[in-house]
Amino acid sequence: MLGSIAARLNAVLGRTRALPAPPAARPFPPGGCVAFVLPVGSSARVNQTDAYVTEIASMRLRAVIPARQLAQRVPVWFVSLDDFLRDPSLAEFGSVGAIVISKLPAPAILQRQEALSALLARAASQTGGVPLYADMPDDLAALGKAVHQPFLARYQKGLGASCTLVVPCQALGERLARDARRGIAVVEDPYENPxxxxxxxxSSPLRLMWFGNLGQINAAMLEEALANAVGALRDRPLQLELVTRSGAREELDAIGRRLRAAHPDCALHVTAWSLQATEQALERCDFVLIPHETRAEWSTGKSHNRLVTAIRAGRLAIASPIPTYLELADYAWIGDDLAAGLRWALAHPQEAAERVRAGQHAVEQRFAPDQIGRKWAALLGID
Incomplete structure (x- = not known):
């Protein structure tokens, strides 16, 4: 198994392809601002100290934290979609040096197809105007194929025709290269936990944790992976805490039934997601399980975020071998068989600790908010 993972890691590192380069950044206009187009009710200038709380991870990691970092350099605005549609030049906000069209959740895209079709038309008309960037943390075309929603692919292709695409990892950039007529830039997700x-x-009982989004697209995979992992440890009592949105009751009930069948002495706890609840659950647990779909097209370009979060929390993550996790394989246990990972962690606590300590140093160098802010600034021509 280790040989298989090493082969995958070598394949990921060895097959890296050059991404289509963005146009050279223009000199940022003196006194100019950056505008993030977001699903907000009204436009507002970003204050470095204001608390912007949202359960949408992509908005926190791809807009709120970068905007705060950029606001240390230039004025930054969160601009509503309606304001952008009314005036794509955003003249009312002064001299605009860059416009970033932030990611919308897929359900929101499907609910606002007419407005977003208008956005694509406005973006296409901006040729030669203010530089446009579209933040793309997901392969919407692959997701649209999986859920039979072709507008997601059309929206992604339209953004790629008019905007430089910004992605959180190389693997996703390679997937989106087909749509990127104005180049692709990689800017990772920053960490957000201490x-x-x-x-x-x-501990006794063993305390395990999973956190993330739960829905129809990943429920069966998660149920299978967690049942296999805990079922292999039937000889010891354990607790499993799931931190996720409160609306996934049907999926959680199915997971609970499967876990009880796999391990009668597994106590399942469900915690409603919040940043604080996630941090507290990470502190309570011994190890973090991060199973992931590894074969579906929509999943292979997922970011490093959850693995980075576990490392920051001082816990060994036992995770599936998607490309971004393989990049951090020295700082976690990465493989297809999560039960094997748990057995390794239980047998090698000192080596596990050494991996996590090294990971915390590596994460600080690559994913700290100020590092990510510098990458955004360089991309937009501010530094």
Whole structure:
């Protein structure tokens, strides 16, 4: 199995392809501002100290945190979609040096097809005007294919025709290259949780944790992976805490039934997602399970975020081998068989701790908010 993972890692690193380069950044206009077009009710200037709380991870990681970092350099605005549609030049906001069309959740895209078709038309008319960027944390075309919603692919292709695409990882950039007529830039997700002390000793009962979005598209995979992992440890009592949105009751009930069948002495706890609840659950757990779909087209370009979060929290993550996780394989346990990963972690607590400590240093160098802010600034021509 280790040989298989090493082969995958070598394949990921060895097959990296050059992405289509963005146009050279223009000199940023003196006194100019950056506008992030977002699903907000009204436009507002970004204040570095204001709290912007949303359960949409992509908005926090791809707009709120970068905007705060950029606001240390230039004025930054969160601009409503309606304001952008009314005046794509955003003249009322002064001298605009760059416009970033932020990601909308797929359900929101499908609900606003008419407005977003108008956005694509406005963006296409901006040729030669203010530089346009579209933040793309997901392969919408692949997701649209999986859920039979072709507008997602049309929306992605339309953005790629008029905007430089910004993605959180190389793997996603390679997938979107077909649509990127104005180039692609990689800017990773920043971390958002504080660094905690490393702990890799198992408790009794063993305390495991999973956190993330749960829905129809990943429920069957998650149910299977968690059942296999806990079922392999029937000889010891354990607790599994799931931190996710409160609306996934049907999926959670199915997971609970499967886990009870796989491990009668597994206590399942469900915690409604919040940043604070996630941090507290990470502190309670011994190890973090991050199973992931590895074969579906929509999943292979997912970001490093959840693995980085676990490392920052001082916990060993046992995760599936998607490309971004393989990049960080020295700092976690990465493989197809999560049960094997758990057995390894239980048998090698010292080595597990060394991996996480090294990971915390590596994460600080690559994913710290100020590092990500510098990447955004360089991309937009500010630095």
């Amino acid at each position: 660094a905690r002390a490393v702990r890799t000793q198992a």
